Amino acid sequence: MPQSLFEPAGGESLSANPFHTKPVGFFKDAFLRLKKNRASVISLGVILLIGFLAIFAPGFNEHGFNDQQPDWVNLPPRIPGLEKLGIADGGRVLTNRRTSDLNDTEKYPEGSVLEVTNRKTINGVEVADVKVNYYMMIGAEDQYFWMGTDYLGRDLFTRLFVGARISLVIAFLSVLINILIGVVYGAIAGYYGGKVDMVMMRIAEVIGSVPNIAIVTMFILFFGTGMLSVVLALVIQGWISAAQLIRAQFYRFKGREYVLAARTLGVRDATLIFRHILPNSIGPIITTAMISIPSAIFSESFLAYIGLGIKAPLVSIGVLLSDAQKTLLQLPYQTFFPAVLISALMIAFNMFANGLRDAFDPARRGEE
Amino acid sequence: MFAIGKYVAGRFAAMCLTLFLIVTVSFFVIRLMPGSVYEDPELPQSVIEALEDKMHLNDPLIKQYYYYLKGVVLDGDFGISVSIEPSVPVFKILTRRIPISLCINLASLILALPLGIAAGTLAAMKKNKLPDHVVSFLVVICISLPSFVFASLLQYFVAFKLGWLPIIYSPTAQTMEKAVSLVLPVLALSFWPIATVARYLRGELIETVNSEFMLLARTKGLSRVQAIVRHAFRNSCLPLANIIIPMFTNILGGSLVIEKIFSVPGVGGLMIDAINARDHALTIAVLIFYSIISLLTIFIVDISYGIIDPRVRMGAKK
Numbered sequence: 001m002p003q004s005l006f007e008p009a010g011g012e013s014l015s016a017n018p019f020h021t022k023p024v025g026f027f028k029d030a031f032l033r034l035k036k037n038r039a040s041v042i043s044l045g046v047i048l049l050i051g052f053l054a055i056f057a058p059g060f061n062e063h064g065f066n067d068q069q070p071d072w073v074n075l076p077p078r079i080p081g082l083e084k085l086g087i088a089d090g091g092r093v094l095t096n097r098r099t100s101d102l103n104d105t106e107k108y109p110e111g112s113v114l115e116v117t118n119r120k121t122i123n124g125v126e127v128a129d130v131k132v133n134y135y136m137m138i139g140a141e142d143q144y145f146w147m148g149t150d151y152l153g154r155d156l157f158t159r160l161f162v163g164a165r166i167s168l169v170i171a172f173l174s175v176l177i178n179i180l181i182g183v184v185y186g187a188i189a190g191y192y193g194g195k196v197d198m199v200m201m202r203i204a205e206v207i208g209s210v211p212n213i214a215i216v217t218m219f220i221l222f223f224g225t226g227m228l229s230v231v232l233a234l235v236i237q238g239w240i241s242a243a244q245l246i247r248a249q250f251y252r253f254k255g256r257e258y259v260l261a262a263r264t265l266g267v268r269d270a271t272l273i274f275r276h277i278l279p280n281s282i283g284p285i286i287t288t289a290m291i292s293i294p295s296a297i298f299s300e301s302f303l304a305y306i307g308l309g310i311k312a313p314l315v316s317i318g319v320l321l322s323d324a325q326k327t328l329l330q331l332p333y334q335t336f337f338p339a340v341l342i343s344a345l346m347i348a349f350n351m352f353a354n355g356l357r358d359a360f361d362p363a364r365r366g367e368e
Numbered sequence: 369m370f371a372i373g374k375y376v377a378g379r380f381a382a383m384c385l386t387l388f389l390i391v392t393v394s395f396f397v398i399r400l401m402p403g404s405v406y407e408d409p410e411l412p413q414s415v416i417e418a419l420e421d422k423m424h425l426n427d428p429l430i431k432q433y434y435y436y437l438k439g440v441v442l443d444g445d446f447g448i449s450v451s452i453e454p455s456v457p458v459f460k461i462l463t464r465r466i467p468i469s470l471c472i473n474l475a476s477l478i479l480a481l482p483l484g485i486a487a488g489t490l491a492a493m494k495k496n497k498l499p500d501h502v503v504s505f506l507v508v509i510c511i512s513l514p515s516f517v518f519a520s521l522l523q524y525f526v527a528f529k530l531g532w533l534p535i536i537y538s539p540t541a542q543t544m545e546k547a548v549s550l551v552l553p554v555l556a557l558s559f560w561p562i563a564t565v566a567r568y569l570r571g572e573l574i575e576t577v578n579s580e581f582m583l584l585a586r587t588k589g590l591s592r593v594q595a596i597v598r599h600a601f602r603n604s605c606l607p608l609a610n611i612i613i614p615m616f617t618n619i620l621g622g623s624l625v626i627e628k629i630f631s632v633p634g635v636g637g638l639m640i641d642a643i644n645a646r647d648h649a650l651t652i653a654v655l656i657f658y659s660i661i662s663l664l665t666i667f668i669v670d671i672s673y674g675i676i677d678p679r680v681r682m683g684a685k686k
Contacts, residue, residue: 209386211662213621214655218397221643221651298514305516305625306640321516325629328520329528329535339517346512354508 030283033359040355046348050341054165061146063155065162066313070153076134077148077156077333089114090135099126112136147337150323160337163315164345170227170316171296174234175289181235182242183285187273189243190250201247208240216299220308227310230303234296245288249281283360290353294346301342317342372675379670383663390659391440391652395433398648446656447649452641458653461638466657469627469634472550473619476557477612483558484565485608491566492573493596503566510563515622519556519629527552536631553630557622561615568611572604613669617662 024032034040058065078090091114099119115131135141147156189200216233223229253259254277262276301318303309305325309318317338324334427435439445446458453461491503527535534549576582577600585595620636627636635654642650 206386209382209663209666210390211617211659213624213662214390214394214659217639217643217651217655218394222397222400294512301514301516302621302625305628307644321520325516325520328524332524335520335524339520343513343517346514347509350508350512 026283030356030359034355037355037358039351040359043348043352043355046344047352050164050345050348051168053161054168057161058158058165061155061157063145063158065158065315066154068152068154069149071138072143072145072149072153074151074327074331075138075143075145075149075153076331077146077337078135078144079146080144090133091131092134093129093131095129096122096127097130099128109136148331148333150334151327156320156334156337159315159320160317160341163317163320163338164341166227166310166314167297167300167317167342167345170231170234170300170310171293174231174238174296175292177231177235178238178292179242179285179289181239183246183278185239186243186246187250187278190247191254191269191273191277193251193254197247201244204240204243208237210237212237216303217306217308220303225308225311227314230300230308230310233303234299238292238296242285242288242292245284246278246281249284250277253277253280287353287357287360290349290356294349294353297342297345297349317345375674376671379667379674383667387656387659387663391437391656392433394652394655395436396429398652399429399432446653449647449650451645451647452638452650458649461650462635462653462657465633465635465638468632469620469623469636472554472557472627472632472634473616473623475550476554476619477561477616479554480558480561480565481612484562485569487562487566488569489573489596489601491570492577493593495574500570503570507563507567510559511567513559515556515560516625516629518559519553519626522552522556523629537633539633549630550632553623553626553632556626556629557619560622561612561619564615565608565612569604569608572607573600576600576603610669610672613665613672617665620658620661 076090076092079087099116112133113130114133117129117131119126119128121127135143145155145157147160150156150159185200185204189197215236219233219236220229223232250273259272259276262272267276297317300309300316301321304316304318305322309322310316320338321335321342324331324338328335436447439447444459446462449456449458449461487503487506491500494500523535527533533552534545537549537553538545573596577596582595582600585599586592590598623634624636624639626632627634628640631637635657638650639654639658641647642654
């Protein structure tokens with residue numbers, strides 16, 4: 001039949017309506033979903049705040065993180081302004097003090113006694129628990145240590161945020177190395193498959209089957225404590241889960257038609273791996289990285305507790321916590337601030353990672 | 369049946385090989401560390417030499433390793449402690465300390481199971497309602513907070529401020545008081561497993577509830593609760609077992625620090641002390657203990673997978 005007999009059904013206007021909105025890309029899409037998740041937004045805020053403080057807070061006062069001030073040992077927290085409300089007023093309770101000394105201005109300078117409680121008589125001596133302004137008592141009225149000082153008179157505010165800085169650096173660094181190794185290793189194993197895959201995964205399996213405590217302990221005993229060896233100790237087994245994830249992703253995508261098409265066109269292996277297949281895994285990679293950060297922070301503090309953490313002048317949240325643990329009952333504020341900070345960090349990172357996972361992969365929402 | 373036997377034997381051999389590797393590496397790592405064990409300047413030179421001779425310290429390392437392996441395999445002799453409890457056999461120290469560690473770890477696991485299962489089931493049944501949100505929130509907190517933060521909180525508030533429970537372990541007390549002083553360490557250790565079990569069970573149940581056999585159960589006339597408890601829950605129990613066993617290794621790791629905080633004379637505190645006091649024989653023995661426990665858990669999980677799911681077994685064959 002000749003073509004002239006046919007005519008378009010819709011008359012002249014054959015073209016489709018043009019799009020009036022901008023296309024939404026992968027990251028924009030994820031970002032839009034993330035923004036709706038209130039918990040993740042708050043978590044991100046907390047993370048950014050702590051990050052900001054970790055970078056700048058050590059400069060907020062004149063004390064260095066390692067300045068020892070023997071005159072001002074174990075001072076309680078004191079913050080200007082707040083002290084009038086009775087919070088962080090430099091007060092410290094001294095138990096079982098002789099009440100007869102209370103008016104002795106040598107021992108208790110004018111105005112230093114805040115409260116006398118729990119009066120009782122022990123062996124015929126009248127004693128009481130005395131809450132004093134510790135700063136006045138030792139003659140440091142004009143000093144303000146916002147989070148108090150430790151047993152060497154070092155300012156805990158500065159130390160806390162220098163510690164947070166180092167903990168975060170260790171966590172980010174170890175996670176970054178883990179992801180890098182994992183991506184390369186998993187990509188090669190997943191892309192080539194077969195024998196290469198089997199051998200590579202067996203090696204990973206053998207390394208992974210060694211108990212974590214044993215391998216980390218031996219590593220640090222051998223290479224000595226220090227920031228670098230802590231980072232590397234977290235890497236020894238850390239990269240394996242990333243590698244397995246990437247490998248699984250490659251198995252999912254390497255058989256797709258678009259990969260076959262690219263290969264038919266003569267694209268090299270390396271380009272196929274990094275340019276065509278790997279970008280599919282960007283969501284899971286970011287999510288895994290975010291989930292690994294709190295566990296790296298935890299591992300670092302854990303190592304500090306068992307005495308394999310970073311070396312003295314340097315300080316981390318874990319070092320602060322394990323130092324403070326020894327005097328928890330007498331000086332609880334020394335434990336309080338690092339404990340709050342590490343808890344906030346861990347909760348924020350976990351919640352943010354959950355939100356990220358939901359944003360990148362909405363099908364898995366609500367799964368844990 | 370034969371295939372299962374072969375599979376089990378294979379996994380067992382792999383486990384032994386890993387253990388052997390760990391023993392070897394830890395022996396060499398720890399022996400190659402600088403500094404003699406006997407650095408006490410008070411000791412006369414002759415005594416040091418006699419001691420070193422007795423410990424074969426003057427032989428080449430490979431020979432020392434041979435003696436060590438021979439002692440461990442033939443007589444269960446892990447050497448002698450030099451600084452923690454001088455001249456007491458390491459094996460004796462371990463047998464005294466292991467039970468108490470295992471005790472608090474098992475106790476926290478046993479405590480965690482019913483609580484975690486209850487919380488997870490509740491959250492799954494009231495999905496997206498208030499109980500679910502409360503449980504999910506608590507789960508995030510319990511999973512995020514390190515166990516030593518919980519330990520500090522419990523020690524300060526429950527033991528010190530309220531005075532309900534002893535602050536630290538009391539070694540001299542009677543059996544009953546001893547048990548009471550172990551309550552706080554067990555509690556501190558159990559937050560994480562409770563949360564993990566709850567989270568896992570919630571996800572598992574929510575998935576199962578939508579499956580067809582649940583619909584069948586409902587059409588038979590079972591109520592929602594009946595259907596979940598009798599059918600969905602049973603279905604989720606098997607995979608649950610396989611996350612609980614490896615959890616034991618994790619709790620054991622956590623108890624390293626917890627034992628230190630509460631002064632519990634278990635293996636955890638022993639390892640820290642041994643490392644810091646350079647008591648090498650003891651350090652190696654404790655590392656071996658941890659490795660055995662963790663390899664055993666992996667072994668049990670592998671085997672149970674192999675028995676439940678034949679595909680795993682077949683995969684191992686080729």
